[in-house]
Amino acid sequence: MHELSITQMMLDLVLEEARKNDAARVQAITLVIGKMSGIVDDCVRFYFDFLSRDTIAKGARLAFKPVPAKARCRECGREFKLEELKWVCPGCGTTCIEIVGGKELYVESIEVE
Amino acid sequence: MEIKVLKDILSANDQRARENRALLDEHHVFTVNITASPGAGKTSVILETIHRLKDRITFGVVEGDVSSSIDAKMVGKEGVPVVQINTGGTCHLDATMVSNALSNLPLAKIDLLIIENVGNLICPASFALGEDRKVLVASVPEGHDKPHKYPVMFSQADVVILNKMDLLPHTDFDLKAFESAVDGLSNKAQILRVSCKTGEGIEAWIAWLLEQLPAC
Secondary structure (H helix, E strand, O other): OOHHHHHHHHHHHHHHHHOOOOOOEEEEEEEEEEEHHHHHHHHHHHHHHHHHOOOOOOEEEEEEEOOOOOEEOOOOOOEEOOHHHHOOOOOOOOOEEEEEEEOOEEEEEEEEO | OEEEEEEEEOOHHHHHHHHHHHHHOOOOOEEEEEEEEEOOOHHHHHHHHHHHHHHOOOOOEEEEEEOHHHHHHHOOOOOOOOOEEEOOOOOOOOOOHHHHHHHHOOOOHHOOOEEEOOOOOHHHOOOOOOOOEEEEEEEEOOOOHHHHHHHHHHOOOOHHHHHHHEHHHOOOOOOHHHHHHHHHHHHHHHHEEEEOOOOOHHHHHHHEEEEEEEOO
């Protein structure tokens, strides 16, 4: 159900941008979704079809740009990808890790006519 | 025509959360957002907190559940103003739901507002409500691997209450693994070992809470 709220908020944001640009139709939406954001693409697609059915965004193509989870070691400062979400710094072996990437959740662009 | 948007999908919620915070600050209400998985003991922690502090400070409670008003009734028996939000399937509270709840609470008469979020360690991490502190209640029977399974939630917590410590001898829960995982993910969270059943550690929780509260 997480995706239902997120998709509604995304649609509201897209429609607002479309309105500001006097668009008659939204053809495509590009979303940037971090691996740690907990968003499942297919759920967003499913809800989007339902929520957008009476709007100018009906039928818009959704493109998802994934962002990998990235961490920074609090001990040695090394930045690394959280492959398989292993919570150990590959540099110094500590588990003091800060999540610095992968929580992204934004609308990058829309295509309108 | 392509339009660059670059706007956070959660920005509308974040904005509403800032408005909630401003309203709460205006009324000098300190607010904690309590998150946990279902059954970890959020309501027990809230009831213990009210029992121990109701002679010293005034409370308000917002109860978030998918359905039912079981929790609100329990808290209401303590003579505390409480608003139940039934999310009707939604797995988290959002700032708008809390905003509606705030308009039904006597804010001028509340020192500490406790928001009990829906039992879930995933979505509530994304939705700011306007709180001053985030409290995460974990519990021994859930297992010591939860911090790495729900890292975003644990990394945001200001304090982690590990509840049901009385059950520790009956489980394979690895206390050291749990605490080092929490320490690793969060630079700030204190870990408090608590049992609402026996009262163990409740004093430490109350002391932590009172330290956070502005002088009242």
